[in-house]
Amino acid sequence: MSKMANDTAETRDAGLAIVVLAAGQGTRMKSAHAKVLHPLGGRPLVCHVLAASAALGAARSVVVVGHQAQAVEAACGSFAVRFALQSEQHGTGHAVRIAAEAELRDFSGDVLILYGDVPLLRSATLQRLVQQHRERGALLSLLTTVVDEPFGYGRIVRDAAGALHGIVEERDASASERLVCEVNPGIYCVRSAFLQRALAGLAPNNAQGELYLTDIVAAAVREGGPVVTEPVDPAEVAGINSRADLAALEALLRAEVIARHMAAGVTFLDPATAYVEASVTIGADTVIGPLVQLRGATSIGRDCRIDGNAFVSDTTLADGVHLRPMVVISEASIGSGAIIGPFAHLRPGAELHQDVHVGNFVEVKKSVIGAGTKANHLAYIGDATIGSASNIGAGTITCNYDGFVKHRTVIGDRVQIGSDSQLVAPVTIGDDAYVATGTTVRHDVEPGALAFNPKPEQRRAGWVEGFRKRKQPERARKG
């Protein structure tokens, strides 16, 4: 399953509980925000982990929160999880102890423990770990991975024969242990009864003075196991500890999403500068140019062209839409064959029907624009309903705000709004009406009528010569 929002579990597993650790601050992020709230691919790290684990259908899932607990709980809002509060963070073992005391006292199955800062984890890998654990009747099972640069990870300590002894943290490792490249990604499946015992036995005898969850591995070995280790691809279990880690995974995830769209028939002229969130859908034969950001609940139809420098969020594009360069679009919907930009701004509630043209320096907000209507230059269309086949001239403004409340402008079909007109809302302009250039429309215009302001144009012959004479001394004075 993909990492789309809230994967729903296909099967329920009454014998499985999940604990996700998300209480730490993440000192190495140098951030005022809890580490697990930092977004990757547009959503908080912890949500990636919850989405991957949701597919296992565990009987209960507990998220351990602490640093910025409220914000972390809010971020997890769409997942069916409980929370355990670790108000002071004394280590990963301490965190699990709190979860176990609060939520697992009466639970007798297997407990899958995950860290909230390992976002690329796949459901299938977790399923494999749980399955291996059960098939082999293990007391404890864990994923291990081999990396080129093990710095910062807990090392997997084995004897010469390869038998597992335990995990030693970077800061507690001897020089020879630091050379070990098999490391702990922090994903464990543990029999509940053993977990309770092992947690009770943890002690902060280490460089950080914390309770290390990793010490339960040696405890399981001492009890005679079985302890199962399952190999996993290091890319999948890369943890986020710094901004550099975040950027590296963002690039990885981004490349994956784009590769998926390319495989499904979308052309990217420059995949390196396309930013497409995992939630976005794109139809086949759509061509996406450089520097395009597609975010949130955006869905792009088939045969669309997005020339470049576009920011599109939570927007629906029907088939064959052409976004010219430099457009900013959010919470809008655009009908088939529409042409937008360059330099257009479509704001929330912009609903453009088929074949609408919106050109440069046109802003549209909370407005419906009917099929084939054009607003090609310099206009503000706010709180308006416009029919089909109308033409909104350059410089047209719907004056929707009287300083207190917003009012609507209604424009019919086949209406011609002349350039530089102001439509003072609330106002209705009937079908086939014609608003002359430079008109301020304050009253409704009936269908088929001409509206114009009687401003007779005047002439003063020879005026310019006199004007220049009057101005000349002034300019001379000012140098």
Ligand code: UD1
């Ligand atoms: C941990 C492991 C290390 C492993 C690495 C993998 C331990 C002792 N070490 O180290 O072996 O290689 O992860 O990424 O477990 N957390 C809490 N409460 C706490 C402390 C941490 O909830 O008191 C949470 C954090 O929010 C984070 C996760 O646990 O999501 C891991 O904590 P972190 O400090 O990043 O552990 P590492 O030093 O990376």
Ligand code: CA
């Ligand atoms: Ca970590």
